[in-house]
Amino acid sequence: MAEASPVKNSALKGLGPELPRASRDKLKDRGLIEVDRSVSPMTLELTDKGWRTCGELIGGEPPARSTGAGKAMFTVLAGLRRWLDRTDSRPADVFSPRGDETAPLDSSEKADKTVDIEASIRAAYASLAREPGSTVRLSRLRNELRDIPRGDLDDALARLRRAADVSLIPEENQKTLTDEERAAAVVVGNQQNHLLSIES
Known part of the structure; x- marks a missing residue:
């Protein structure tokens, strides 16, 4: 690690x-x-x-x-x-790889990247959800957004959950989760979240 x-x-x-x-x-x-x-x-x-x-x-x-x-x-x-x-x-x-000499993004580039990823999350959710507000498993969302590095996607989801229309939700019945669904969880604090809901 x-x-x-x-x-x-x-x-x-x-x-x-x-x-x-x-x-x-x-x-x-x-x-x-x-x-x-x-x-x-x-x-x-x-x-x-x-x-x-x-x-x-x-x-x-x-x-x-x-x-x-x-x-x-x-x-x-x-x-x-x-x-x-x-x-x-x-x-x-x-934790990051040794010798990672990638030039850091300036503030405007970071902001653009954040907006792009959050927009991609909303678009992927819209394509997967039955209707606004229904839950979508993060494992399905990750498959739709597999080109986005996991760290960047997790960060964007953690930020996006602060929006009034967005919820990250833990699966109530943990026994129903597959290994893929468990691995796809976003951890916020000590809580593992497996589902995403966006109202609008």
Whole structure:
């Protein structure tokens, strides 16, 4: 998560605990990471579900057998969770790839980009909703807007929910959610939202 990009399998030992094959396969089978064997050495990258799971762990209790260093790390993560909740932010807002030298957008470019994405969300909702005000699953919305980076789309949804006609809604019956629908959730504070409603 901290690297926010594909990581060479051979580089993992330098970043933290080594990831043996059995553990790697378990993470892959659970849909938490993607393994790219088309390059050498192979690379590993978090899936959307992996990002969501990491986000849920931030601020959690340390495992019972944690060492002093491990407990210290969870204390730092608890502070990060408080900041994320206070600012309505997500881990993707904090972690970015190394060496990302992309020139920052000026304020007018940021404003234009924000307006464009929010307009795209409204247009996609209109094409998917049965009628204004009905709910649309975010998994369907993401499929319509797959060209927009997840971080940008999540940020736009979080901003858009502040509009009087827009609501982000959690699924009441969590047992009905598929893995795709869970992974598509937008987390605001500690609440996972799976549905979008726009009145107009």
